[in-house]
Amino acid sequence: MKEDILLESGTNELEILIFKVGDSILGVNVAKVERIINYQTTTEVPNSHSNVKGLINHRGRVIPVLDLLTTLGQKCVIAPKERLLIIIHINNTDFAVEVSSVIGIRRLSWSEIDLPSSILLSNSETLITGIIKGSSDEMILMLDLEKILADINPSLALKEPKETRGLEGKKLVVVEDSTFLLKVVNESLLKGGATVETFSNGKDALDYLQSCSIDEIYCVITDIEMPIMDGLTLTKQIKSDSKLKEIPVILFSSIVNESFMHKGLSVGADAQITKPEIDKLVELVKSVKRMVS
Structure with missing residues (x-):
């Protein structure tokens, strides 16, 4: 996916991948996305963190799958086999997140992304770093994946x-x-x-x-x-x-x-x-x- 990014550096532009987890519309910088794959059965790991769904074997790589539904307190009516997995690479770490559906990719300027309200910013536990106004009254929430990852594995914090x-x-x-x-x-x-x-x-x-x-x-x-x-x-x-x-x-x-x-x-x-x-x-x-x- 990264090969498709042709944005010039320093223009204040980015491309975001927009997806749904339950009823939440979320976004992540395409620069963090390796690829989107179809659902794979995960292997549960005993005594793992509650926000880790399990492991998958993707092209010979063992990749942990994070459970965003649990992390965000969401419910999903879409059957697991109809969901998608987004493989993420940040902090020299690979992992996947299971999502309800993928909406698409949107190019925009960072100036179009608003800071969360002071109420959210005053809470060091917030998982949102920015808010984008979508169509109608919809809002796209930019996830703080670093915080989510650090909560699961403190060694990466x-x-x-x-x-x-x-x-x-x-x-x-x-x-x-x-x-x-x-x-x-x-x-x-x-x-x-x-x-x-x-x-x-x-x-x-x-x-x-x-x-x-x-x-x-x-x-x-x-x-x-x-x-x-x-x-x-x-x-x-x-x-x-x-x-x-x-x-x-x-x-x-x-x-x-x-x-x-x-x-x-x-x-x-x-x-x-x-x-x-x-x-x-x-x-x-x-x-x-x-x-x-």
Whole structure:
């Protein structure tokens, strides 16, 4: 599926796969989708997490299947054999999600994706990172797959780094739309002595950077997938601005991998790292000035 994506980097566009789980209409960035396959019987695993339905053997690969119906508290009238499986790749991890049906693919701008209300954002347990207005009164909810995956397998969650000293006196800008991930990254950097300004989308971060002295900012750490303005567009804007271009930018995202890194390079990112490697992130933050000097 990824081969069909011809979006230019830094244009603030994306393609989302729209699907249903029970009565919920949900969306996921196509960049995270490996393929859609027909239903396969899953093999249950004793004592596994309640949100894991079981395992499938897909082309010789053993892939866990997540039970979104249970996770989202939904019911589905469609018979299991008529459902579909979406194979996802994030954080260097493969898994599948069982869905009631697939509606299609929609190309849009991140500016068309609204942030959830402050009520949802105040809850670190929310599984929604954005909301898209569909036809009529329908709304498409963008799922926080990283949070769902981390709840099932804590080893894949961001953890506080073993060592954070060395950040004293450094002012960092962190841009991340997941309240869950933003909290962990922010607390880790603060414990290292850094001063941190946090934003949930690239536009607010860019407005802030344009209003302050560049000498204040040590570096920018940004996710890629964010409502309003994504991280690739933010990076491109920073690197094309004569005032801001010397600020190092680190892309910290679940979709960073070997095949995706050319997009970060094309917009001028100084470093790229996949979640949840926060230890490596801290080391990059410490050395990024030397990397670009």
